[in-house]
Amino acid sequence: MGLLANNIYMLKIENLHVSIEEKPLLKGINLHINAGEVHAIMGPNGSGKSTLSSVIAGKKEYKVTTGIIRFEGEKIIHLSPEERAQRGIFLSFQDPIEIPGVSVTNFIRTSVNSLRKARGLEDMPIHDMLKTIRKKLEIFGMDKNFLSRSLNEGFSGGEKKRNEIFQMAMLNPKLSILDETDSGLDIDALRTVSQGINAFKSKKNAILIITHYYRILKYIVPDFVHVLYRGKMVKSGGKKLALDIEKNGYSWIKPV
Amino acid sequence: MEFKKSIVYFYTVKKQLHIPIYRYMYNLRSKTINLFETKKQEVKNHKYANDLNYTLFTTSIVRIRKLHFLLEDFDSFRFVFIDGIYHYNRSLYKIVDLYYERFFSKEVAYLYFTEGAFVEKPIEILYISTGACTKSILFNTRNFIFLGKGSCVKIIESHKNLSLGKEKFSSVTEVYMNADSYLDFCKIKDDRPTTYFFDHTSIIQDNRSYCNINTFSFCGVSIMNFLSIYQLGKEIHSHINGLSILQEHIIHNTLIEHILPNGKSRDIYKGIFDKRANTNFNGKIIVLNEAKKTNAIQKSTNILLSNEAKVKANPQLEIFAEDVKCSHGCIVGQLNTQEIFYLRSRGIPKSEAISKKLFAFSKEVLEWLSFKKLKNLIKKEINKNVIPSRNS
Numbered sequence: 074m075g076l077l078a079n080n081i082y083m084l085k086i087e088n089l090h091v092s093i094e095e096k097p098l099l100k101g102i103n104l105h106i107n108a109g110e111v112h113a114i115m116g117p118n119g120s121g122k123s124t125l126s127s128v129i130a131g132k133k134e135y136k137v138t139t140g141i142i143r144f145e146g147e148k149i150i151h152l153s154p155e156e157r158a159q160r161g162i163f164l165s166f167q168d169p170i171e172i173p174g175v176s177v178t179n180f181i182r183t184s185v186n187s188l189r190k191a192r193g194l195e196d197m198p199i200h201d202m203l204k205t206i207r208k209k210l211e212i213f214g215m216d217k218n219f220l221s222r223s224l225n226e227g228f229s230g231g232e233k234k235r236n237e238i239f240q241m242a243m244l245n246p247k248l249s250i251l252d253e254t255d256s257g258l259d260i261d262a263l264r265t266v267s268q269g270i271n272a273f274k275s276k277k278n279a280i281l282i283i284t285h286y287y288r289i290l291k292y293i294v295p296d297f298v299h300v301l302y303r304g305k306m307v308k309s310g311g312k313k314l315a316l317d318i319e320k321n322g323y324s325w326i327k328p329v
Numbered sequence: 330m331e332f333k334k335s336i337v338y339f340y341t342v343k344k345q346l347h348i349p350i351y352r353y354m355y356n357l358r359s360k361t362i363n364l365f366e367t368k369k370q371e372v373k374n375h376k377y378a379n380d381l382n383y384t385l386f387t388t389s390i391v392r393i394r395k396l397h398f399l400l401e402d403f404d405s406f407r408f409v410f411i412d413g414i415y416h417y418n419r420s421l422y423k424i425v426d427l428y429y430e431r432f433f434s435k436e437v438a439y440l441y442f443t444e445g446a447f448v449e450k451p452i453e454i455l456y457i458s459t460g461a462c463t464k465s466i467l468f469n470t471r472n473f474i475f476l477g478k479g480s481c482v483k484i485i486e487s488h489k490n491l492s493l494g495k496e497k498f499s500s501v502t503e504v505y506m507n508a509d510s511y512l513d514f515c516k517i518k519d520d521r522p523t524t525y526f527f528d529h530t531s532i533i534q535d536n537r538s539y540c541n542i543n544t545f546s547f548c549g550v551s552i553m554n555f556l557s558i559y560q561l562g563k564e565i566h567s568h569i570n571g572l573s574i575l576q577e578h579i580i581h582n583t584l585i586e587h588i589l590p591n592g593k594s595r596d597i598y599k600g601i602f603d604k605r606a607n608t609n610f611n612g613k614i615i616v617l618n619e620a621k622k623t624n625a626i627q628k629s630t631n632i633l634l635s636n637e638a639k640v641k642a643n644p645q646l647e648i649f650a651e652d653v654k655c656s657h658g659c660i661v662g663q664l665n666t667q668e669i670f671y672l673r674s675r676g677i678p679k680s681e682a683i684s685k686k687l688f689a690f691s692k693e694v695l696e697w698l699s700f701k702k703l704k705n706l707i708k709k710e711i712n713k714n715v716i717p718s719r720n721s
Contacts, residue, residue: 130674133666158676170667174689183685184675191676240675 081146083108083279084129084248089140091121091128098124098135100304106248109276113290113315114283116301117323122283123167125301126252130164131157144248159191161247165237165254167283172224177236180224181206181243188244209242212272214265230257238266242273249273250281255289267292287319300326406452408438410470438470440484444477444507451483451513451700456498458490472502476510476538483513483699490524495550497525504530506538508562513699514540516554519547519710522577526552536562543698544581546573547710557584560620564591570694571598573608574687574710580609587620587650596627599694601687601711602638610642614657618649627657632664632690687711 084106091099099121106112116122128135129142131154142149149157172180186196210217213235225233234254241249251270255263270293274280282293290298290312298314300307300323308314308326318326438454456470476482490496506512518526526549532540546552552575558567573579585594598610610629629642642659664686672682688711695704 132670153679154670154673155676155678155682158674164674166671170665170671172668172671172686172689174692175685180672180675183677183681187678187681188676244675 082106082143083145084281085141085143086129087141087143089125089128089142090138091124091135091140092138093124093135097138098304099128102140102301102304102306104299104306106279106281108247108279110297111274111280111282111293111295113295113298113312114281114301115285115298115315115318118285120301121304122301123252126164126167126250126281126283129157129250130154130162155187156191158244158246159188163241163244163246163249165234165241165249165251167252167256169225169228169233169237171226171228173226175224176221177224178203178206178220181240184240185243206243209239212242213239213269215239231259231262234258235262235266238269242269246278248279248281250283252283253285254282255284255286263289264292287315290315302326406448406450408452408454410438410454410456439473440482441475442477442480442482442510444479446477446480446482448480448482451485451515453485453487456486456488456500458488458492458496458498468496468498468500470498470500472500472504474502474504474512476504476506476512478507479509480507481511483515485515485517485700485703487517488520488524488526490520493521493523495523495525497527499527500529502528502530504532504540506532506534506540508536508538510535510538512538512540512542515543515545515698515700515703517545517547517703518549518552519545520549522548522550524549526554528553529555530557532556532558532567534558534560534562534565534567537564538562539566540568541697541699542567542569543694544569544571545703545707545710546571546579547575549575549577549579551578553580553582555582557586558594559586560588560592560594563589565589565593567592567594568697569594569596570697571600572691572694572707573598573600573602574691575602576604576606578607580611582611582613584613584615585625587614587616587623587625589619590621590623592620592623592625594623594625594627596625597694598629599691600629600631600640601634601690602631602640603634604637605635606638608638608640610640610644610659612643612657613645613647614655616646616648616650616653616655620650621652623650623653623655625653625655627655629659630690630693631659631661632687633661634664684708684712 082105084104086102086104089099089102090097102125114122114125124135128137131152137150144157144160144162149160182202185202189195189197206220210219215235225236228236234257238254254266258266267289270280280293282289282295284290295312295315297309298312299309300314300318302323440452442448454472456468458468472486474484486502488498488500504512504514516528530542534540540558542556544554544556546554554571556569558569560567567585569583571581581598583596585596587594594614596612596614598612600608602608612627612629614625614627616623616625627644627646629644631640631642633640640661642661644657644659646655646657648655664683668686669679669682672685673679677685688708691707691711695707698704
């Protein structure tokens with residue numbers, strides 16, 4: 074790691090243009106993320122925040138017209154979502170979809186084993202798996218019954234978000250993109266989830282937080298804050314920028 | 330139809346279980362053969378039969394030495410019919426009372442369960458066609474099942490075709506369930522893609538009896554399932570489930586007739602169709618005017634995996650009674666790409682994600698299945714039939 078880390082960014086986005094059905098959504102995004110960093114992207118509704126996260130995770134509907142996305146030096150635009158996940162990219166969905174009939178345990182097990190298989194490891198023994206699952210559940214203050222339920226089916230907004238973070242903790246990705254994880258969480262839930270994310274954070278992984286509000290950034294302190302406006306990065310700065318936005322709204326930032 | 334009526338009439342009027350089976354069968358057989366002669370022309374004009382020339386009986390007797398590869402490892406009582414002839418040494422057990430009588434088919438599986446009989450292991454009826462005859466063969470396989478009062482039975486019926494010819498299985502099953510009896514019946518149509526299946530099943534249920542019929546259709550040129558249930562008593566439960574995973578032609582015709590009060594029925598058919606599959610579902614529930622407090626559900630849910638697959642669903646209700654609770658409906662759709670993306674974004678490969686989703690889709694049917702080992706078979710079937718074509 075040490076040898077590589079000096080020059081190669083974990084995630085490097087250069088001049089990314091994305092459109093859907095001929096309608097441009099992102100117009101030239103540049104973003105560099107190193108291991109061990111926490112970045113936050115803020116912006117008003119419809120500025121392209123979720124588009125950016127979906128494109129990094131590999132959603133097919135969006136068309137990348139120009140630009141390069143590199144993950145640990147490797148171009149990833151042509152990779153499928155599962156290949157990206159196997160390389161260590163994780164997207165916590167803004168609105169996780171309900172999948173009836175697939176239980177949480179079953180899902181986690183398949184997912185963890187798929188990732189292990191891609192790394193050439195054997196399947197994790199069920200006993201160990203359950204042990205880890207229980208440990209992680211405790212961290213996020215979740216109920217055991219949750220494991221036997223169908224994935225996201227009938228989950229409350231808060232439960233869905235906790236489930237996403239719980240998956241992140243289980244899969245141990247290198248880059249975690251948290252798309253509006255704070256929305257739908259009450260103050261106490263936000264605190265437990267943030268504590269979980271902070272416990273997960275290390276020098277080897279990076280976190281990209283996408284949010285409207287400052288409140289999650291109070292718990293998870295970002296190293297960099299970027300403002301996305303109409304498909305462009307209009308401003309970047311330290312954590313102070315987030316505070317300014319909280320005070321004055323987005324209107325004071327003029328597009329460059 | 331006349332023939333079926335005569336059987337139903339015979340049973341409902343006399344309603345005694347000690348039927349002088351030999352004489353009765355003899356009469357019935359000669360009657361049916363006459364009927365077939367007159368109706369032969371009709372059969373030949375049928376859409377899926379006109380280009381086929383069938384012989385009715387095979388003459389040669391074939392010995393199969395290595396049969397075990399065909400047999401799934403079920404812990405069951407097994408009856409094996411090879412080219413329509415019962416093979417005692419292939420079958421693992423002989424239980425209860427078993428009669429064979431020459432009928433239109435060569436030999437008949439006649440299962441008679443005495444009052445209070447409880448059969449712990451499932452009974453497996455396996456029909457094998459060896460294709461020893463050069464012409465295509467029309468196999469008429471018949472099952473007669475009589476359940477005595479309070480008996481409890483699980484049955485699996487399956488067909489295997491060893492030849493490459495266009496074999497045709499025409500299977501007729503008749504079940505008479507006495508009061509308080511329990512039947513778990515599983516039909517598996519999982520054979521070569523050149524085989525035709527015609528399946529007629531009729532079930533007559535008495536007071537407080539419970540039946541759970543599962544029909545699995547996985548492979549065949551043309552599969553037709555006709556299933557009718559007559560609830561001739563009170564407080565009867567009938568559950569019929571179907572799961573079809575295929576690329577060819579299939580017809581499901583189901584009929585449930587509620588005649589007396591407090592009956593319950595649940596009719597759930599699920600289908601996963603690929604390539605040029607062409608399917609029809611005709612479900613009918615009839616609630617006659619004495620059948621108050623009936624609770625009936627009918628549902629047909631289908632997933633189409635290709636642009637050419639076709640589904641025609643026709644769920645029907647006919648209600649003549651008051652104070653009943655009935656529902657019917659059908660859904661036809663495609664795989665949700667959002668769901669697949671969600672699974673894939675967690676590192677699960679596309680094929681596995683689809684298989685997982687489809688298995689979850691069929692879960693509603695599978696949860697009624699009491700044979701654990703069959704579930705694995707079905708999982709395999711989903712992977713075998715659906716996934717290869719997705720990847721290409």
